[in-house]
Amino acid sequence: MKILVANLGSTSLKWRLFQFAGGEERLLHRGGLERVNDYGAALEECLGELGRAGHVRGAADLAAVGFKTVLARGVTGCVRVTESVLEAMEAFNSVAPAHNPPYVAGIRLFARRLPGVPLVALFETAFYQWAPEAAMRYAVPESWCAAGVRRWGFHGASHKYIAERSAELMGRPDVAERVRRLYVDGGRTPVADPPLRVISCHLGGSSSITPLANGLALGNSLGMSPQSGLPQNNRVGDLDAFAVPFVMRTLGLSLEEVERQLCRQSGLLGLSGLSNDIRDLVRAAGEGHAGARLALDVFVHSARHWIGSALAQLGGADALVFTAGIGENQPELRAAICRGWEELGIELDPEKNAAVRGAEGCISTGRSRVRVWVIPTNEELVVAREVKRLLEQEAARGGAGESASAGAAGSSVN
Template sequence: MNAKYVLVCNPGSTSLKYKLFQMDDEQILAEGRIERVGSDDSIFIYESSTHPTKEEQLHIPDYQSAVNAVIKVLKEEMDRKGIELKNISAVGFKIVHAGKKTGTLELNDDVLEAMKKYSFVAPAHNPPYITAINIFKKELPNTPMIGVFETSFHSTISEYAYTYGIPKKWREKYDIRRYGFHGASHRYVSERVSSLMGKNNIKVITCHLGGSSSICAVENGRSIDTSLGFSLQSGVQHNNRCGDIDPFILLYIMEKEGLSPKEVADILVNNSGLKGLSGVGNDLRDIEESAYNGIESAKLAIDVFCYEIKKYIGSYIAILGGIDAIAFAGGIGENGIKIREKVCKNLDHLGISIDIGKNRGLENIERLISDEDSKVKVFVIPTNEEIVVARECIKLLYS
């Protein structure tokens, strides 16, 4: 049987990350990232199974140049292994939003058009993805482009849990509902917890915390509810994005400040959340340092963030009727020692307590951090969204 290869790409507004998998044993053959796309001092960091990490400073003026640079490096790596670029089975993308189009789909014109319709509610995600997909289509015309939608894991959420209290006409005309996102991460993390606990029938709350954060209630591998909704501007606070707020705040500010919907959307997406709360930036590490140095707004940002996470955990315990485990993932979830401590503090009455020593152990290592008396297991699980995407691509192509 011929080996199967999947290239998984993750485009950002000024970045492009990739991993090339050999799916027979799910080995990573090559991976890398380009940062500062569109500038004169772009950085390209890449490595492979045959070459150590290399960093180059390049002129990458646009996405076309970024994709070309990635393909060039991949071709060199595959040539060394005696593999042709055309042997890549698919290029997979972790797609954020296309409304009712969900699951694992080939990215044809119909799907891309649906993504465009939701660019307003996913401005940091859909536009760069559409651009990258079209360029890869041009450069690899005979290779399937496949999208694994972030919303698909949450398709099991009940109607009463995904329905908003707005007029039926709006819901039906514009397909407005709770969609949920970070599906690949919540799926991977919940499956790892199930494997580590040695049983399939478990109730777990997965906390994907990073630049974009969401909480998910999972029962027996199925999403029951999640904090992100119609857009990625809901749920707990994000680095730049607001999270849950009273909608009439927006109407009030628009009237008082004379702002347009586009202007308000820009503020909610780029200058709210932890950045807006702290006043010192959107990186939690900087916010924690500022809080340590006595900046009250930074302390408040951390307090609000942890309080909202704890509130979601409590509500999901009620919905699930108790839980077996909590798992922290994502950049903050995996590395945020103080955040995990603060979130889990005073939850002993719910059977949740962590071992301070285990919690402060090695970062980015899959491990159990709950203490021996904790009825609920608490894990740190480095997420792996890319392997979920790669597996789904193979499933679509060969099932």
């Protein structure tokens, strides 16, 4: 069974093609494009590359295409994409303006280009279904919460992968197995003592930090929208809610203009006035650009704030993990984030830290009580496994029937 996963990130397109056969998972192909603005053209390039490599010449070559979709009204988990799922995503376009519109368009493009191939979505919010209610609520009236104003949490596929892989690296196969089975039994797979406490730092085009207790999320720095928490590439991150009516009144901005500026001209770009890409900012800061320096400093300050929160929620940590575009590749920022934490039992080894870029490795000293890791994420594998499971469930039921999640009913788009 061949499953393609298309990961439409806020700055990139990444894809991986997996073959599942006889209990084995094999990666057949992977690729990606950076600094993407036109996702339609990027997806055509992906399909072209898969065709030229001889892997996907037509619909018959694929069992399914999986998508790491962000959020939808009333839908989570792993579902067949139906018209009503797309409508539920569109209903939250204004909550995830950088993510939902390109995903809906991208899914429709696959439906046209690969007619008949099952299209399946694993929503990023799925990983937080079991997080404590106190970690997921805002202090707003109940009617706001009922309308969707609550913390949803994102980067679920990535933090799930880190939960599993970090448990393996920390010698905890029991916790890794619980994580693998999470969407089967809701985290009820038993684990041994002592508890494994991991802080997962996904730092990329969007960034988020999650405390993991025995593989389960206790929350996420991303809240109701993927524009919260740390400053994002060109999206705002945390902001006092009263700033919005204030700038509308005092600067005379329309609601649409406020939304546009918060989503396109804020974050690292807004702070630096230069770029939304950390590579440009590190280079420019080195050349004395004050805006770039400020953007990096705010990013580091915010990362430390959220790691501190995770440390407090977990009551300490056994491992701290850096992943995604920035976390995997940027030793200078990892060092700045972990500065002065020896008393907390976190001590980076400067040489190991400098040496690990885009690869898996431990970057803490032998003395460090908390082991610090770089783990390249594999969101696509997490999605592909759930897609496979859904197809197998459907086959066992004798066809693509009703899906487990609310709101997923309706005619399949493919």
